[in-house]
Amino acid sequence: MSNLKNVAQMAGVSIMTVSRVVNDNGYVKDETREKVKKALKQLDYYPNNLGRSLNQNRVNIIAVMAPIIAPLESDPYYTRLLFGIETVLTEYSNDILLSTQRRRATQSRAEYDYFRPYLERKADGVILMGAILSPHDLKLLEERKIPTCVIGDRPESPFIDVVDTKNREAFLVILEKIYEKGHRKIAFGGYEEHNFNIQERFLAYKEFLKEKGLPYRANWVFKSPKMPEYRKMLFNAFRKLEDNPSVLAFSTDAYAIGFMMDAKEAGLQIPLSVSVSGFDGAPVGQFIEPSLTTMMQPLESMGQKAAKLILQRIEDPTRSNEIALFDVDLLMGNSLMDL
Amino acid sequence: MSNLKNVAQMAGVSIMTVSRVVNDNGYVKDETREKVKKALKQLDYYPNNLGRSLNQNRVNIIAVMAPIIAPLESDPYYTRLLFGIETVLTEYSNDILLSTQRRRATQSRAEYDYFRPYLERKADGVILMGAILSPHDLKLLEERKIPTCVIGDRPESPFIDVVDTKNREAFLVILEKIYEKGHRKIAFGGYEEHNFNIQERFLAYKEFLKEKGLPYRANWVFKSPKMPEYRKMLFNAFRKLEDNPSVLAFSTDAYAIGFMMDAKEAGLQIPLSVSVSGFDGAPVGQFIEPSLTTMMQPLESMGQKAAKLILQRIEDPTRSNEIALFDVDLLMGNSLMDL
DNA sequence: CTGAAAGCGCTAACAG
DNA sequence: CTGTTAGCGCTTTCAG
Numbered sequence: 001m002s003n004l005k006n007v008a009q010m011a012g013v014s015i016m017t018v019s020r021v022v023n024d025n026g027y028v029k030d031e032t033r034e035k036v037k038k039a040l041k042q043l044d045y046y047p048n049n050l051g052r053s054l055n056q057n058r059v060n061i062i063a064v065m066a067p068i069i070a071p072l073e074s075d076p077y078y079t080r081l082l083f084g085i086e087t088v089l090t091e092y093s094n095d096i097l098l099s100t101q102r103r104r105a106t107q108s109r110a111e112y113d114y115f116r117p118y119l120e121r122k123a124d125g126v127i128l129m130g131a132i133l134s135p136h137d138l139k140l141l142e143e144r145k146i147p148t149c150v151i152g153d154r155p156e157s158p159f160i161d162v163v164d165t166k167n168r169e170a171f172l173v174i175l176e177k178i179y180e181k182g183h184r185k186i187a188f189g190g191y192e193e194h195n196f197n198i199q200e201r202f203l204a205y206k207e208f209l210k211e212k213g214l215p216y217r218a219n220w221v222f223k224s225p226k227m228p229e230y231r232k233m234l235f236n237a238f239r240k241l242e243d244n245p246s247v248l249a250f251s252t253d254a255y256a257i258g259f260m261m262d263a264k265e266a267g268l269q270i271p272l273s274v275s276v277s278g279f280d281g282a283p284v285g286q287f288i289e290p291s292l293t294t295m296m297q298p299l300e301s302m303g304q305k306a307a308k309l310i311l312q313r314i315e316d317p318t319r320s321n322e323i324a325l326f327d328v329d330l331l332m333g334n335s336l337m338d339l
Numbered sequence: 340m341s342n343l344k345n346v347a348q349m350a351g352v353s354i355m356t357v358s359r360v361v362n363d364n365g366y367v368k369d370e371t372r373e374k375v376k377k378a379l380k381q382l383d384y385y386p387n388n389l390g391r392s393l394n395q396n397r398v399n400i401i402a403v404m405a406p407i408i409a410p411l412e413s414d415p416y417y418t419r420l421l422f423g424i425e426t427v428l429t430e431y432s433n434d435i436l437l438s439t440q441r442r443r444a445t446q447s448r449a450e451y452d453y454f455r456p457y458l459e460r461k462a463d464g465v466i467l468m469g470a471i472l473s474p475h476d477l478k479l480l481e482e483r484k485i486p487t488c489v490i491g492d493r494p495e496s497p498f499i500d501v502v503d504t505k506n507r508e509a510f511l512v513i514l515e516k517i518y519e520k521g522h523r524k525i526a527f528g529g530y531e532e533h534n535f536n537i538q539e540r541f542l543a544y545k546e547f548l549k550e551k552g553l554p555y556r557a558n559w560v561f562k563s564p565k566m567p568e569y570r571k572m573l574f575n576a577f578r579k580l581e582d583n584p585s586v587l588a589f590s591t592d593a594y595a596i597g598f599m600m601d602a603k604e605a606g607l608q609i610p611l612s613v614s615v616s617g618f619d620g621a622p623v624g625q626f627i628e629p630s631l632t633t634m635m636q637p638l639e640s641m642g643q644k645a646a647k648l649i650l651q652r653i654e655d656p657t658r659s660n661e662i663a664l665f666d667v668d669l670l671m672g673n674s675l676m677d678l
Numbered sequence: 679c680t681g682a683a684a685g686c687g688c689t690a691a692c693a694g
Numbered sequence: 695c696t697g698t699t700a701g702c703g704c705t706t707t708c709a710g
Contacts, residue, residue, distance in 0.1 A: 001483070003702095003703055003704085004703065004704070005703080013680080013681085014680065014681045014682080015681090015703090015704085016680070016681055016682085016705085017679090017680060017681075019704070019705065020679095020680090023705090026679085026680090027679050027680085028679070028680080029679060029680085032679080032680085046455075046458035046459055047459065047703090047704080048459070048460045048702090048703055048704070049459045049460050049461055049703095049704095050389055050392050050393045050398070050460050050702080050703070050704085051393060051686090051702075051703025051704030051705080052703075052704050052705070053389050053686090053704085054389045054390060054393060054685090054686045054687065054688090054702090054703080054704070054705090055685070055686040055703095055704065055705050055706075056686085056704085056705070056706095057686080059389070059461075061436070061461065064437075076415070076418075079415075079418060082437075086437075086439060090439065095436050095437075095438055095456065095461060096436065096437045096438070097400070097434050097435065097436055097437075098403075098421075098425075098434075098435045098436075098437040099434055099435070100425060100429065117434065119385035120385060120386065120387070120388045121387045121388050121389050121687090122388055122398075122400065122434060144340070257626070261626070283623075284623050284626055287596070287600070287623055287626055287627045288626050288627060288628070289627070289628040342686095342687055342688085343687065343688070344687080352696075352697090353696065353697045353698080354687090354688080354689095354697090355689085355696070355697060355698080356695090356696060356697080358688070358689065359695095359696090362689085365695085365696090366695050366696085367695070367696080368695060368696085371695080371696080386687090386688080387686090387687050387688070388687095388688095389686080389687065389688085390686075390687025390688030390689080390702090391687075391688050391689070392688085392702090393686090393687080393688070393689095393701090393702045393703065393704090394687095394688060394689055394690075394701070394702040395688085395689070395690095395702085396702080460703095679710105680709100680710085681708105681709085681710080682707105682708090682709080682710095683706105683707090683708085683709100684705105684706090684707085684708105685704100685705095685706090685707105686703105686704090686705090686706105687702105688701100688702090689700105689701095689702090690699105690700090690701095690702105691698105691699090691700090692697105692698085692699085692700105693696100693697085693698075693699095694695105694696085694697080694698095
């Protein structure tokens with residue numbers, strides 16, 4: 001592997017001159033530059049990032065943390081975000097270190113895991129997808145001024161940039177559409193306690209019921225303790241009901257589609273027996289029969305925004321934070337019936 | 340950010356002693372060790388990989404190259420591989436640098452792009468998914484002994500480890516099933532010239548026809564110049580046929596599903612009008628109606644194997660290469676009809 | 679316009 | 695058992 005020294009020797013100059021040519025800064029005589037360029041080419045020189053990074057304290061790598069990679073498979077939520085992130089980072093010559101929070105359980109310093117790539121200087125900043133930050137995480141992040149951007153949660157910290165969806169507004173939109181179609185017995189599916197997005201959607205649901213003068217019924221709120229392992233529990237709870245809702249408004253497409261598959265297996269017709277709506281805009285929703293009525297999140301744009309924010313924050317770790325909230329479009333499918 | 344020096348000062352020892360404690364090698368008196376550990380904790384020390392890497396020439400990062408990230412979305416082929424890769428790399432404390440070959444077009448040193456992360460010392464080795472290596476790439480890789488593992492292609496080099504599917508055997512299996520169902524007019528869909536896997540499947544198709552004494556018909560081989568943009572061309576070519584096949588055996592699920600969507604839009608019933616089979620085992624194939632008959636690739640295991648191979652090769656860049664070929668299972672759906 | 683010196687954080691090799 | 699020295703490849707700073 002050739003380095004500055006080799007090139008410098010071959011060109012008969014000092015390593016500083018070569019460095020200047022490589023980075024195209026400082027003054028170098030044209031003649032010298034040509035000599036150096038020739039040597040660079042001949043030795044097929046590639047700058048070694050390690051040396052550079054060590055004294056610039058910048059590695060040009062951004063860590064992207066996903067809960068685990070498995071869900072990428074059935075639910076491309078993270079993948080689509082990643083695609084947006086990648087577009088922008090590539091443009092600015094940064095690479096992606098894709099990581100999961102899996103080690104958390106096995107390491108002694110449990111809480112630090114979100115930031116491990118940064119702390120080890122493998123990354124200049126962190127984009128967190130689907131993370132739940134503990135107070136301890138927040139403290140660490142603020143103390144060390146770790147450049148952080150969170151997608152899909154709203155941590156309370158003046159140093160964290162946030163990219164998220166206008167959950168409340170969007171969920172009201174789809175509920176309004178459901179109402180418009182004549183539905184009055186509206187259930188909520190896919191409740192989760194610790195997921196900020198789902199909580200917001202759930203609040204919108206309750207708000208909507210109140211606004212329309214519809215009763216809130218606790219047994220019309222369906223959760224599954226752990227997706228996808230216990231998915232069937234949700235369906236079973238639904239089947240046990242005596243007074244059935246006419247529509248299930250799910251918190252995410254993943255829940256909606258899971259329910260539809262269970263229903264199909266059980267011989268329950270959708271939307272004839274019960275209508276269904278989702279939230280996310282996963283492509284698979286348009287493949288299935290009936291196609292899913294859902295809210296389409298602009299995940300690519302959201303990923304792009306996150307990448308831009310993290311790069312800005314790395315430039316200036318103390319600038320005040322930005323909270324970028326995105327609009328969501330209604331995507332009509334056949335899973336929602338006129339009553 | 341604390342470093343060895345800080346810790347050493349606080350503990351009243353030399354940085355070497357601290358280094359020994361951190362890496363748990365060499366002899367350190369218990370008493371001293373305790374002192375150091377206390378200081379480490381108090382300063383919340385994290386080893387800086389840059390310093391370490393610079394003199395060990397090892398960064399504990401593996402680059403994973405995908406063609407682009409976009410296809411991850413509709414076709415989780417790469418995502419599932421990635422999941423397998425991640426499992427193993429995490430186990431061995433390596434991180435993933437996820438990259439695309441996109442820069443290739445925009446850089447002057449076009450051919451080097453697969454290896455850029457390695458050449459810049461951002462990674463210790465490279466796993467290539469969906470890559471097509473030019474002779475120039477091969478030369479570079481051999482000269483520089485770049486640890487490389489290729490998934491889904493069979494480059495001719497004694498230094499490259501390969502993970503792939505037994506395409507021929509697998510495609511014969513699905514063709515045999517098609518034959519068993521009574522089909523004799525069998526077409527091949529989703530032909531691509533430069534894709535090794537598809538070529539192998541296509542060869543198996545021709546071999547099968549010959550073996551069964553069925554005629555090969557060039558207009559029963561359908562390709563689409565560029566997926567997904569020109570997907571419709573494939574469907575249109577099919578519609579224009581006078582003598583229709585009874586079944587389309589597609590080279591990949593992506594092609595099969597694309598065709599099925601076009602068919603649905605055009606009001607063509609599947610499998611009534613024509614049966615369809617795929618290859619890959621994409622989850623979405625089981626969501627759609629009719630569900631897709633296909634071959635299930637063990638992508639997770641393949642990813643795991645690739646990760647193990649690359650780690651081994653980094654240990655010993657000159658060891659002879661391994662070609663790991665995986666079996667594929669038949670997955671019966673409703674897209675294939677009895678005749 | 680070019681070069682010499684120092685140092686980023688760490689570890690290998692050697693000395694005590 | 696512990697410390698000193700040198701150096702990984704690069705850039706920043708300062709001197710010429």
